[in-house]
Amino acid sequence: MAIILGDNQYGKAESRIVRIVRDSPRHEIRDLNVTTALRGPFEPAYLVGDQSNVLPTDTQKNTAYAFTKSKGVESIEQYGLDLARHFVHEIDPVEGARIEIEEFAWERAVVDGTEHDHTWLRKGQEVRTAAVTVDSSGEYVIGGLKDLVLLKSTGSEFAGFLKDEYTTLPETHDRVMATALDAKWRFSSLDVDWNAVYPTIKALMVTEFATLQSLALQQTLWHMGTAVMEEFPFIAEVRLKAPNKHHFDYDIGRFGVENHGEVFFASDRAYGLIEATLIRDDAPPAGEAWRASAGLA
Template sequence: MAIILGDHQYGKAESRLVRIHRDKPRHEIRDLNVTTALRGPFDPACLVGDQSDVLPTDTQKNTAYAFARSKGVSSLEHFGLDLARHFVTDIGPVEGARIEIEEYAWQRAIVDGVEHDHTWTRSGQEVRTAAVTVDATGEYVIGGFKDLVLLKSTGSEFAGFLTNEYTTLPETHDRVMATSLVAKWRFTSTEVAWDEVYAGVKAIMIREFAVLQSLALQQTLWHMGKAVLEAFPSIAEVRLTAPNKHHFVVDLSPFGLENPGEVFFAADRPYGLIEATVLRDDAPDAHEAWRASAGLA
């Protein structure tokens, strides 16, 4: 029996980077959390501590800051591609690069009914994500978001399920359905209107969640993914993760009160966790596109 070194990579995780574009009176802000990971023949670093081919993680961090200044941040995906291409093309030993980016949203402050040119308040909605992989097989971009919290007060059912001697859950044809959605979608191209597509995908998923008379959260995820693929030919597959944020009707009868589905206990755990992948049957090979580094995007 031999013991061998398997897959490995290294990089700088979670470099906080805020880029403010100040070239016009109306400033623009992009607030990022950037993770880099490099892949290649780095076996000697692991096996014998030889660092001669290792680009320090501190240098990777500095590169992200320098690129934010020299190239700007027009979108997460474009910025990630710039970084990944640089590491693979310009750093000799590097054979592959993975860039994961989170973006925290800001919205303009309203002053006297008008959007202010250089003041923002943090927006409490979802975190936008992007993951870019560049290696010998090609360039791969995964867009996405996480922590998009959705709730509908009706239009959701759960009935007709399998039961046994341990089943206590009653059937329902009218329930609150809520989730904190994580969505990721893989593109087939790097020539994409990134921000427009992001806004479109998010809008479609919210619409499907809202309008579908849902018989199960699984069904809702299928409709979300299917609608996105129908709308955007440049997307090959969609991966969805949705914890079921349960809302249980509180029994108010001890207090002489009825509760016709108006007061709920919001349980944070345990929770059902629903996951689904929706893809085209002719989707191109993803290769290493889904191989994560920090797993943040």
């Protein structure tokens, strides 16, 4: 029996970078969490400690910081492409690079009815994400969002499910449905207005969540992904993950107070976890697009 080294990569995880553009009195802010991972002939580093092919993770971190100024951050997708292309095309012996980016959103403070030029409030909604992979097989971009917390107080059912001797869940035709959505979508083109596409995808998913009379969270995810892929032909694949944030009627009848679907216990665990992948039947190969590093995007 022989032991061999399988898939491997190395990089710098979660470099926290804040880029302030100060070219005019009205400043702009981009707040990023950047992870880099390099792939190539790095077996000697693992097997015998030979570092001659290893670009230090500290160098990767420094490059990520420098590129926010030299290349800019018009969109996290383009920034990730710039960074990945640099490692693959300019650093020997790197053969592939994976860049994962989280972006934290800020909104301008309003002072005396006017947006302030250099003060922001942290927005508490979802985190925008991008994952870029560049290697010999091509260039791949996955956009995404996570922790988009959604709740609707009606318009959701769950009934007709399989039952056995351990089933205690009652059927319902009117329930609260809530989730913290994690969505990722793979582009089949790089000729994309990244910053225009993102809010449209988010709006489509929110609309489907709100308006569909949902018979199950699984059905809601299917409609979300379908709406996005019908709107954008250059999206080849959508992957969705949604914890079912259960809300159970709380028994206040014991206190002499009626509860007609108005007071709930919000359970944080255990929770149902619903996942779905939608893919076009003619989608181009994904290559290593979904092979994660830190798994943050």
